[in-house]
Amino acid sequence: MIGDLCMHLADLLQNSLRAGARHIEVGIERRGDCLVLWVADDGSGFSEDGHQRACDPFYTSKPGRQVGLGLPLLCQTAEQAGGEFSLRSPEEGGTRVEARLPWDHPDRPPLGDPLGTVLPLIATSPGVEFVVRLRHDHAAWELDTREIRAALGDVPLTHGEVFTFLEEEFREGLKLTGFKEDE
Amino acid sequence: MKLDDLRKIRERVQDELRLRGGTARVRVVVGMGTSGIAAGARQVLRAILDEVSRRELGDVVVGQTGEKGLASHEPVVEVYEAEQVTVYGDVDPDVAQRIVSEHVVNGRPVQGHVLEVREVDG
Numbered sequence: 001m002i003g004d005l006c007m008h009l010a011d012l013l014q015n016s017l018r019a020g021a022r023h024i025e026v027g028i029e030r031r032g033d034c035l036v037l038w039v040a041d042d043g044s045g046f047s048e049d050g051h052q053r054a055c056d057p058f059y060t061s062k063p064g065r066q067v068g069l070g071l072p073l074l075c076q077t078a079e080q081a082g083g084e085f086s087l088r089s090p091e092e093g094g095t096r097v098e099a100r101l102p103w104d105h106p107d108r109p110p111l112g113d114p115l116g117t118v119l120p121l122i123a124t125s126p127g128v129e130f131v132v133r134l135r136h137d138h139a140a141w142e143l144d145t146r147e148i149r150a151a152l153g154d155v156p157l158t159h160g161e162v163f164t165f166l167e168e169e170f171r172e173g174l175k176l177t178g179f180k181e182d183e
Numbered sequence: 184m185k186l187d188d189l190r191k192i193r194e195r196v197q198d199e200l201r202l203r204g205g206t207a208r209v210r211v212v213v214g215m216g217t218s219g220i221a222a223g224a225r226q227v228l229r230a231i232l233d234e235v236s237r238r239e240l241g242d243v244v245v246g247q248t249g250e251k252g253l254a255s256h257e258p259v260v261e262v263y264e265a266e267q268v269t270v271y272g273d274v275d276p277d278v279a280q281r282i283v284s285e286h287v288v289n290g291r292p293v294q295g296h297v298l299e300v301r302e303v304d305g
Contacts, residue, residue, distance in 0.1 A: 010220045018249055070217050113225075120228040121215065124247040143184065151189040155196045158245045160236030162192055169184055 004112025005037060005101075008077065011070040012039040012097055013121050019043025019095065022128055028114055028179065029135040030103065034083070035111065038098040045089035055085070074099055081108040111179065115170045123157040123166065132170075134177040141173035199241055208242040209287050210263040211235075215247040222257035223275060230276035231260070234283040243287055256298055262286055265303070272298040 009026065016024045021043035029036045055075040071087065074097075078085040083101035090096070101108045114134075122130045122145060132143040148157065148166070155162060174180075213219070213228040228247060235243050253259050256272030260282060269292055271282060281293045292300075 007220055007225075010215070010225060011217050014215060014217065014220070014249060116229050117225050120225065120232055121247065123232065124213075124228070124245055147184065147186065148189060151186045152193050153197070155193050156244065158232060158235070159192075159196055159241065160239050161196065162189070163232050163236050165188060165192060 004110050005035070005077075005099075006112030006114055006117040008070075008074045008099070009037055009039070009112075009114070010117045010121065012074070013118070015039075015070055015097075016041035016043050016095070017121075017125060017128065019045070021094070023130075024128060025131040025133065026118060027133045027135070028111070029133070030137055030179075031100075031135075032137075033103050034100050035103050035108065036098065036100045038096065040094065040096040042094040045093050045095050046087065047089075071097070077101075077109060081105045083108070114174065114179065115167060119163075119166060119170055123163055126156065132173075134173050134179060136177040136179060139177045141176050143170065143173065196241070207244040208264075210244045210246060211282070211287065212246045212248050212261045212263065214249070214253070214257060214259040214261075216249045216257075218254040219257045219259065224258040226276045227258045227260065227274050227279045230279040231283055234280045235287075238283070238288065240283070240287065243283075253298065259298070263303075267303055268301045269297060270299040270301070271296045 009028075013024065013026065016039060019041065021041035024039065024041045027036065027038040055072050075085045078099045078101055081101045082105050083099060086098050088096045118132060122132070130143070130145045134141045145157070152162065157163065157166065211231055213224055213231065215224050215228065228245070231245055235245060253270075253272060258274045260271045260274045260279060262269045262271070262282065269286065271278070271293065273296060274282070278293060278296050285291045285293055
Protein backbone atom coordinates (compact mmCIF):
# COMPACT_ATOMS: atom_id res chain seq x y z
CA MET A 1 0.00 0.00 0.00
CA ILE A 2 2.83 2.43 0.81
CA GLY A 3 5.38 2.17 -1.97
CA ASP A 4 8.10 4.67 -1.20
CA LEU A 5 9.63 6.38 1.80
CA CYS A 6 8.28 9.80 0.90
CA MET A 7 4.76 8.44 1.27
CA HIS A 8 5.67 7.61 4.86
CA LEU A 9 7.04 11.10 5.21
CA ALA A 10 3.78 12.62 3.95
CA ASP A 11 1.95 10.50 6.49
CA LEU A 12 4.16 11.70 9.35
CA LEU A 13 3.60 15.31 8.28
CA GLN A 14 -0.17 14.75 8.33
CA ASN A 15 0.14 13.33 11.86
CA SER A 16 2.01 16.47 12.92
CA LEU A 17 -0.56 18.79 11.36
CA ARG A 18 -3.39 16.84 12.98
CA ALA A 19 -1.64 17.12 16.36
CA GLY A 20 -1.92 20.90 15.99
CA ALA A 21 1.78 21.52 15.34
CA ARG A 22 2.77 25.11 14.48
CA HIS A 23 6.40 24.30 13.83
CA ILE A 24 7.55 21.17 11.99
CA GLU A 25 11.07 20.13 11.03
CA VAL A 26 11.68 17.47 8.39
CA GLY A 27 14.99 15.77 7.64
CA ILE A 28 16.12 13.59 4.77
CA GLU A 29 19.72 12.60 5.37
CA ARG A 30 22.32 10.16 4.23
CA ARG A 31 24.50 9.37 7.21
CA GLY A 32 27.23 6.93 6.30
CA ASP A 33 25.54 3.69 5.26
CA CYS A 34 22.07 4.78 6.35
CA LEU A 35 19.17 6.77 4.96
CA VAL A 36 17.61 8.67 7.85
CA LEU A 37 14.17 10.28 7.70
CA TRP A 38 12.88 12.29 10.63
CA VAL A 39 10.05 14.64 11.55
CA ALA A 40 10.05 16.75 14.72
CA ASP A 41 7.08 18.90 15.72
CA ASP A 42 5.65 20.96 18.57
CA GLY A 43 2.22 19.30 18.39
CA SER A 44 0.26 17.68 21.18
CA GLY A 45 2.70 14.74 21.45
CA PHE A 46 2.04 11.24 22.66
CA SER A 47 1.08 10.17 26.14
CA GLU A 48 3.17 7.28 27.44
CA ASP A 49 0.42 4.94 26.38
CA GLY A 50 0.31 6.39 22.88
CA HIS A 51 4.07 6.09 22.72
CA GLN A 52 4.00 2.39 23.53
CA ARG A 53 1.21 1.79 21.11
CA ALA A 54 2.58 3.79 18.17
CA CYS A 55 3.58 0.55 16.47
CA ASP A 56 0.22 -1.10 17.20
CA PRO A 57 -1.93 -0.98 14.05
CA PHE A 58 -5.14 -1.06 16.10
CA TYR A 59 -4.37 2.10 18.01
CA THR A 60 -5.43 5.60 16.93
CA SER A 61 -5.87 8.93 18.66
CA LYS A 62 -8.35 10.15 16.08
CA PRO A 63 -11.83 10.25 17.63
CA GLY A 64 -14.27 7.95 15.89
CA ARG A 65 -11.61 6.08 13.93
CA GLN A 66 -10.77 2.47 14.51
CA VAL A 67 -7.21 2.23 13.25
CA GLY A 68 -4.27 4.48 12.41
CA LEU A 69 -1.81 2.78 10.14
CA GLY A 70 0.79 5.49 9.53
CA LEU A 71 3.28 4.82 12.33
CA PRO A 72 2.91 1.01 12.43
CA LEU A 73 3.55 0.87 8.68
CA LEU A 74 6.73 2.93 8.94
CA CYS A 75 7.79 0.84 11.93
CA GLN A 76 7.28 -2.31 9.87
CA THR A 77 9.06 -0.88 6.80
CA ALA A 78 12.10 0.06 8.91
CA GLU A 79 12.26 -3.33 10.61
CA GLN A 80 11.89 -5.28 7.37
CA ALA A 81 14.82 -3.37 5.89
CA GLY A 82 17.00 -4.14 8.88
CA GLY A 83 16.68 -0.59 10.20
CA GLU A 84 15.41 1.18 13.30
CA PHE A 85 12.38 3.25 14.18
CA SER A 86 12.06 5.58 17.14
CA LEU A 87 9.37 7.85 18.52
CA ARG A 88 10.00 10.28 21.34
CA SER A 89 7.73 12.78 23.04
CA PRO A 90 9.95 14.95 25.23
CA GLU A 91 8.47 16.37 28.43
CA GLU A 92 8.43 19.89 27.02
CA GLY A 93 6.00 18.62 24.37
CA GLY A 94 6.00 17.71 20.70
CA THR A 95 7.05 14.53 18.97
CA ARG A 96 10.14 13.34 17.14
CA VAL A 97 9.85 10.34 14.83
CA GLU A 98 12.92 8.91 13.16
CA ALA A 99 13.44 5.98 10.80
CA ARG A 100 16.93 4.83 9.98
CA LEU A 101 17.31 2.37 7.10
CA PRO A 102 20.46 0.73 5.75
CA TRP A 103 21.08 2.39 2.36
CA ASP A 104 21.89 -0.81 0.46
CA HIS A 105 19.42 -3.23 2.05
CA PRO A 106 17.42 -4.99 -0.68
CA ASP A 107 14.16 -4.41 1.23
CA ARG A 108 14.67 -0.69 1.66
CA PRO A 109 11.93 1.01 -0.38
CA PRO A 110 13.06 3.76 -2.75
CA LEU A 111 13.14 7.29 -1.38
CA GLY A 112 10.45 8.45 -3.81
CA ASP A 113 9.79 12.08 -4.65
CA PRO A 114 10.72 14.45 -1.80
CA LEU A 115 9.85 17.56 -3.77
CA GLY A 116 6.40 16.40 -4.86
CA THR A 117 5.62 15.13 -1.38
CA VAL A 118 6.88 17.76 1.00
CA LEU A 119 6.48 21.01 -0.91
CA PRO A 120 2.72 20.78 -1.67
CA LEU A 121 2.03 20.03 2.02
CA ILE A 122 4.15 22.97 3.12
CA ALA A 123 2.62 25.38 0.62
CA THR A 124 -0.96 24.48 1.59
CA SER A 125 -0.52 24.76 5.37
CA PRO A 126 -0.77 28.47 6.20
CA GLY A 127 0.04 29.26 9.82
CA VAL A 128 2.43 26.32 10.17
CA GLU A 129 6.16 26.95 9.87
CA PHE A 130 8.40 24.29 8.34
CA VAL A 131 12.13 23.69 8.21
CA VAL A 132 13.35 21.13 5.67
CA ARG A 133 16.89 19.82 6.04
CA LEU A 134 18.59 17.78 3.33
CA ARG A 135 21.96 16.35 4.16
CA HIS A 136 24.13 13.93 2.23
CA ASP A 137 27.25 13.26 4.25
CA HIS A 138 28.94 16.68 3.99
CA ALA A 139 26.59 18.62 1.73
CA ALA A 140 23.63 20.31 3.44
CA TRP A 141 20.66 22.38 2.30
CA GLU A 142 17.87 24.01 4.27
CA LEU A 143 14.50 25.60 3.60
CA ASP A 144 12.82 27.70 6.31
CA THR A 145 9.29 28.99 5.73
CA ARG A 146 9.67 31.80 8.31
CA GLU A 147 12.37 33.32 6.13
CA ILE A 148 10.26 32.80 3.00
CA ARG A 149 7.08 34.25 4.51
CA ALA A 150 8.99 37.25 5.84
CA ALA A 151 10.14 38.00 2.29
CA LEU A 152 6.68 37.38 0.83
CA GLY A 153 4.46 39.31 3.23
CA ASP A 154 0.83 38.32 2.63
CA VAL A 155 1.46 36.60 -0.72
CA PRO A 156 0.64 32.88 -0.21
CA LEU A 157 3.15 30.10 -0.89
CA THR A 158 0.62 28.52 -3.26
CA HIS A 159 0.75 31.52 -5.59
CA GLY A 160 1.91 30.18 -8.96
CA GLU A 161 5.10 32.20 -9.28
CA VAL A 162 6.08 31.55 -5.67
CA PHE A 163 5.38 27.81 -5.89
CA THR A 164 7.41 27.52 -9.10
CA PHE A 165 10.27 29.42 -7.44
CA LEU A 166 10.17 27.10 -4.41
CA GLU A 167 10.15 24.03 -6.66
CA GLU A 168 13.26 25.28 -8.41
CA GLU A 169 15.01 25.98 -5.11
CA PHE A 170 14.07 22.55 -3.75
CA ARG A 171 15.33 20.89 -6.95
CA GLU A 172 18.62 22.77 -6.55
CA GLY A 173 18.81 21.57 -2.94
CA LEU A 174 18.32 17.95 -3.99
CA LYS A 175 21.00 18.36 -6.64
CA LEU A 176 23.39 20.03 -4.22
CA THR A 177 23.01 17.26 -1.66
CA GLY A 178 23.16 14.51 -4.29
CA PHE A 179 19.71 12.98 -3.72
CA LYS A 180 17.99 11.56 -6.76
CA GLU A 181 14.32 10.77 -7.16
CA ASP A 182 13.54 7.10 -6.54
CA GLU A 183 16.96 6.52 -5.07
CA MET B 184 17.63 30.67 -0.94
CA LYS B 185 17.43 33.73 -3.17
CA LEU B 186 15.21 35.82 -0.91
CA ASP B 187 15.58 38.91 -3.07
CA ASP B 188 13.84 37.05 -5.88
CA LEU B 189 10.92 36.36 -3.53
CA ARG B 190 10.72 40.05 -2.59
CA LYS B 191 10.47 40.94 -6.27
CA ILE B 192 7.68 38.39 -6.79
CA ARG B 193 5.91 39.90 -3.78
CA GLU B 194 5.96 43.42 -5.21
CA ARG B 195 4.61 42.23 -8.53
CA VAL B 196 1.90 40.02 -7.03
CA GLN B 197 0.69 42.64 -4.56
CA ASP B 198 0.15 45.07 -7.42
CA GLU B 199 -1.94 42.45 -9.26
CA LEU B 200 -4.00 41.72 -6.14
CA ARG B 201 -4.75 45.41 -5.61
CA LEU B 202 -6.07 45.68 -9.16
CA ARG B 203 -8.43 42.76 -8.59
CA GLY B 204 -9.75 43.73 -5.17
CA GLY B 205 -7.75 41.12 -3.32
CA THR B 206 -10.24 38.30 -2.62
CA ALA B 207 -10.04 34.63 -3.56
CA ARG B 208 -12.81 33.50 -5.89
CA VAL B 209 -12.39 29.73 -5.53
CA ARG B 210 -10.80 27.47 -2.94
CA VAL B 211 -9.65 23.99 -4.02
CA VAL B 212 -8.98 21.50 -1.21
CA VAL B 213 -7.33 18.07 -1.54
CA GLY B 214 -7.83 15.30 1.06
CA MET B 215 -4.33 14.31 2.18
CA GLY B 216 -5.03 11.68 4.85
CA THR B 217 -3.25 8.30 4.82
CA SER B 218 -5.72 6.68 2.42
CA GLY B 219 -5.68 9.75 0.17
CA ILE B 220 -1.89 9.74 0.02
CA ALA B 221 -1.81 6.00 -0.68
CA ALA B 222 -4.33 6.51 -3.50
CA GLY B 223 -2.24 9.23 -5.13
CA ALA B 224 -3.32 12.51 -3.47
CA ARG B 225 0.24 13.87 -3.64
CA GLN B 226 0.26 13.73 -7.43
CA VAL B 227 -3.24 15.24 -7.50
CA LEU B 228 -2.27 18.19 -5.28
CA ARG B 229 0.84 18.68 -7.38
CA ALA B 230 -1.18 18.63 -10.62
CA ILE B 231 -3.60 21.25 -9.23
CA LEU B 232 -0.79 23.53 -8.04
CA ASP B 233 0.97 23.16 -11.40
CA GLU B 234 -2.16 23.99 -13.38
CA VAL B 235 -3.02 26.97 -11.15
CA SER B 236 0.56 28.14 -11.52
CA ARG B 237 0.70 27.60 -15.29
CA ARG B 238 -2.52 29.56 -15.83
CA GLU B 239 -1.45 32.24 -13.33
CA LEU B 240 -4.77 32.01 -11.45
CA GLY B 241 -4.10 34.59 -8.76
CA ASP B 242 -7.66 34.38 -7.37
CA VAL B 243 -7.56 30.63 -6.61
CA VAL B 244 -6.46 29.32 -3.21
CA VAL B 245 -5.26 25.71 -2.93
CA GLY B 246 -5.42 23.90 0.40
CA GLN B 247 -5.33 20.43 1.93
CA THR B 248 -7.15 18.61 4.66
CA GLY B 249 -7.07 15.24 6.46
CA GLU B 250 -9.39 12.35 5.77
CA LYS B 251 -13.02 12.93 4.89
CA GLY B 252 -14.51 9.46 5.46
CA LEU B 253 -14.69 8.92 1.70
CA ALA B 254 -11.81 6.44 1.63
CA SER B 255 -13.32 4.31 -1.12
CA HIS B 256 -13.28 7.35 -3.43
CA GLU B 257 -9.85 8.76 -2.65
CA PRO B 258 -8.22 10.92 -3.82
CA VAL B 259 -10.97 13.44 -3.02
CA VAL B 260 -10.96 17.08 -4.16
CA GLU B 261 -13.41 19.78 -3.01
CA VAL B 262 -14.08 22.98 -4.94
CA TYR B 263 -15.49 25.80 -2.76
CA GLU B 264 -17.28 28.59 -4.60
CA ALA B 265 -19.51 31.40 -3.33
CA GLU B 266 -22.75 29.44 -3.76
CA GLN B 267 -21.73 25.77 -3.60
CA VAL B 268 -19.20 23.12 -2.76
CA THR B 269 -18.50 20.40 -5.32
CA VAL B 270 -16.92 17.17 -4.06
CA TYR B 271 -14.96 15.10 -6.59
CA GLY B 272 -13.87 11.49 -6.05
CA ASP B 273 -11.43 9.05 -7.69
CA VAL B 274 -9.37 11.98 -8.94
CA ASP B 275 -6.12 11.34 -10.78
CA PRO B 276 -3.67 14.00 -12.01
CA ASP B 277 -5.46 14.20 -15.37
CA VAL B 278 -8.88 14.77 -13.76
CA ALA B 279 -7.26 17.22 -11.32
CA GLN B 280 -5.93 19.26 -14.20
CA ARG B 281 -9.41 19.27 -15.78
CA ILE B 282 -11.01 20.35 -12.50
CA VAL B 283 -8.87 23.48 -12.75
CA SER B 284 -9.14 24.08 -16.51
CA GLU B 285 -12.85 23.19 -16.91
CA HIS B 286 -14.51 23.80 -13.53
CA VAL B 287 -12.44 26.52 -11.85
CA VAL B 288 -11.72 28.49 -15.03
CA ASN B 289 -14.85 27.85 -17.12
CA GLY B 290 -17.44 26.91 -14.49
CA ARG B 291 -18.21 23.49 -16.05
CA PRO B 292 -17.95 20.62 -13.52
CA VAL B 293 -15.97 17.59 -14.72
CA GLN B 294 -18.57 14.90 -15.49
CA GLY B 295 -18.22 11.40 -14.10
CA HIS B 296 -16.24 12.35 -10.98
CA VAL B 297 -18.69 14.48 -8.96
CA LEU B 298 -19.66 12.72 -5.70
CA GLU B 299 -21.74 15.50 -4.22
CA VAL B 300 -22.77 19.14 -4.70
CA ARG B 301 -23.73 21.08 -1.55
CA GLU B 302 -25.41 24.47 -1.49
CA VAL B 303 -23.73 27.05 0.75
CA ASP B 304 -26.06 29.04 3.02
CA GLY B 305 -26.14 32.80 2.82
